[in-house]
Amino acid sequence: MPHNHSTRALRRALNGLYVLALLSPAAAFAKPSADSQSALIAHGDYIVHRVGMCIDCHTPKDAHGMPIASEDLHGAEIPITPDNPVPGWVNRSVKIAGLPAGYTEAQLVSFLETGHTPSGGTAHPPMPDYRLNEHDARAVAAYLHSIN
Numbered sequence: 001m002p003h004n005h006s007t008r009a010l011r012r013a014l015n016g017l018y019v020l021a022l023l024s025p026a027a028a029f030a031k032p033s034a035d036s037q038s039a040l041i042a043h044g045d046y047i048v049h050r051v052g053m054c055i056d057c058h059t060p061k062d063a064h065g066m067p068i069a070s071e072d073l074h075g076a077e078i079p080i081t082p083d084n085p086v087p088g089w090v091n092r093s094v095k096i097a098g099l100p101a102g103y104t105e106a107q108l109v110s111f112l113e114t115g116h117t118p119s120g121g122t123a124h125p126p127m128p129d130y131r132l133n134e135h136d137a138r139a140v141a142a143y144l145h146s147i148n
Contacts (some may be wrong), residue, residue, distance in 0.1 A: 037142065038093065044143025047136055048073070057093040073097035073147070078126060090124045097147045105141045112137035 048054045059067040060076040075095040082089060094100050099108060107118045115129035116123055122129060132140065 040142045041141050041146050042143075043136070044139035044141070044146075046138050047132075048143055052130070052140070054096065056117050058096050073144070079127065082125075086125050088124045089126065093127075096144050099141070099145050108144065109134070109137045112140055125148040 012035060054073060055067050057078055058073045058075060060071045060074065061079070062068055069148060073096050075093050078091050081091075099105060103111070103118065111117055111123075112132045113131050113134060117123070
């Protein structure tokens with residue numbers, strides 16, 4: 001069958017996609033541009049404040065039960081208590097703004113993906129054992145690292 005102009009154009013486009021697919025793993029590990037870093041941080045902000053609802057436990061509340069914006073994610077008294085004893089239950093959350101004490105950004109990503117602390121333990125209840133995907137975990141860590 002003879003190659004016409006549209007067949008050759010299609011082959012070139014497919015070859016270009018093939019080359020792009022071969023190069024994409026390397027591109028995935030490249031340092032993100034400022035724009036994509038901003039997008040990652042914005043995504044992390046969304047997860048922290050709207051999906052994970054981290055503010056429920058990690059942000060102090062005023063007398064009306066409203067989060068105190070100036071102390072966002074600075075650790076707080078846990079607003080709930082279990083009816084029955086729960087092993088390891090803590091009554092105060094840690095500061096996560098800036099990053100939790102003793103964590104690097106990479107360690108926080110690993111924790112959010114696996115539920116395991118750098119020392120191999122797990123978070124104390126009521127902290128859930130999150131199992132975020134890599135992108136979401138990196139976004140949360142980037143966001144928390146970007147704030148104080």
